[in-house]
Amino acid sequence: MSSFHTVGCDKGFIYVDFDGVARVAQLPANVSYDLGVAVQKVRLGQSIHGVAYHSQMETYAVGTSSEVDFELPKNDDNAKKQREDTSFRPTGEKSYIQLISPVNWSVIDTFELDPYEMIMCIKILNLEVSEITHARRQMITVGTAISKGEDIAIKGRVYVFDVVTVVPEENRPETNKKLKLYAKEEIPRGAVTAVSEVGTQGFMVVAQGQKCMVRGVKEDGTVLPVAFQDVNCYVTSVKELRGTGLVLMSDAMKGVWLTGYAEDPYRMIQFGKSAKNMEVITADLLPDGKELFIVVADAEGNMHILQYDPERKFFDPKLRYC
Numbered sequence: 231m232s233s234f235h236t237v238g239c240d241k242g243f244i245y246v247d248f249d250g251v252a253r254v255a256q257l258p259a260n261v262s263y264d265l266g267v268a269v270q271k272v273r274l275g276q277s278i279h280g281v282a283y284h285s286q287m288e289t290y291a292v293g294t295s296s297e298v299d300f301e302l303p304k305n306d307d308n309a310k311k312q313r314e315d316t317s318f319r320p321t322g323e324k325s326y327i328q329l330i331s332p333v334n335w336s337v338i339d340t341f342e343l344d345p346y347e348m349i350m351c352i353k354i355l356n357l358e359v360s361e362i363t364h365a366r367r368q369m370i371t372v373g374t375a376i377s378k379g380e381d382i383a384i385k386g387r388v389y390v391f392d393v394v395t396v397v398p399e400e401n402r403p404e405t406n407k408k409l410k411l412y413a414k415e416e417i418p419r420g421a422v423t424a425v426s427e428v429g430t431q432g433f434m435v436v437a438q439g440q441k442c443m444v445r446g447v448k449e450d451g452t453v454l455p456v457a458f459q460d461v462n463c464y465v466t467s468v469k470e471l472r473g474t475g476l477v478l479m480s481d482a483m484k485g486v487w488l489t490g491y492a493e494d495p496y497r498m499i500q501f502g503k504s505a506k507n508m509e510v511i512t513a514d515l516l517p518d519g520k521e522l523f524i525v526v527a528d529a530e531g532n533m534h535i536l537q538y539d540p541e542r543k544f545f546d547p548k549l550r551y552c
Contacts, residue, residue: 280352293349358432373422386417437465480510
């Protein structure tokens with residue numbers, strides 16, 4: 231390998247492979263290597279709230295929002311009594327779910343959410359999509375919050391999208407994929423702040439308000455609840471130790487809980503919780519052989535390592551600090 235700089239190859243390099251073929255190449259001009267890894271910036275012109283990669287369809291699902299002029303709700307009785315004929319309106323957020331192709335990093339499909347609806351979480355989950363055939367597919371699962379002001383209770387929604395193959399647009403072969411809304415569920419109390427797979431039957435656990443509920447997707451487009459666990463307040467993240475039913479829930483005020491999900495009968499049982507209150511930003515399970523550790527990052531920039539050890543002689547239901 232050697233550097234190679236000519237009129238046709240500006241600051242490139244030349245190398246010879248195992249078959250004795252010499253190749254001339256260049257590094258992409260729109261990629262930065264200052265951090266020690268290749269970094270490419272893709273500008274969408276909107277705020278980004280979550281990114282998830284759909285490995286089967288090789289596309290990215292991105293939750294975005296942009297600022298728009300605020301308008302009073304048309305179906306609100308209080309709004310009818312207020313005047314809206316003003317030239318200087320406040321602004322609010324309008325949210326979208328965009329499908330992005332990694333071929334040229336262009337937006338190939340967009341799903342527009344309702345006004346006052348914000349994206350709280352977006353993940354790719356392997357869910358059961360048929361109660362008859364028990365078929366499973368990778369589905370884009372989105373949790374949202376509908377906030378219309380401090381005097382109106384927050385509601386939420388769960389969206390489940392499939393990515394389907396369609397006829398592409400002319401001269402745009404990357405547009406052969408499209409979002410298809412498979413299921414949608416209204417949550418009357420509380421925002422949907424976190425989602426995760428759970429168990430072995432293709433269900434998901436949804437953090438909604440002060441409850442974490444296990445739900446299954448039905449063929450009629452609903453998301454049926456089968457079990458629940460009460461929590462204290464805002465859930466920041468939900469993680470499952472894949473295939474075991476052990477679910478870790480983190481709280482924005484109290485700490486973390488470790489619960490177990492059983493499928494016969496459907497129920498959730500609390501196994502342990504942290505003894506110290508902390509504002510958890512995110513948490514994850516860290517299994518090591520037959521031992522189970524929990525990694526927690528709080529709002530003060532601290533990392534906590536906890537352990538769940540039910541075989542200890544004097545077992546305490548609180549998670550032990552390591």
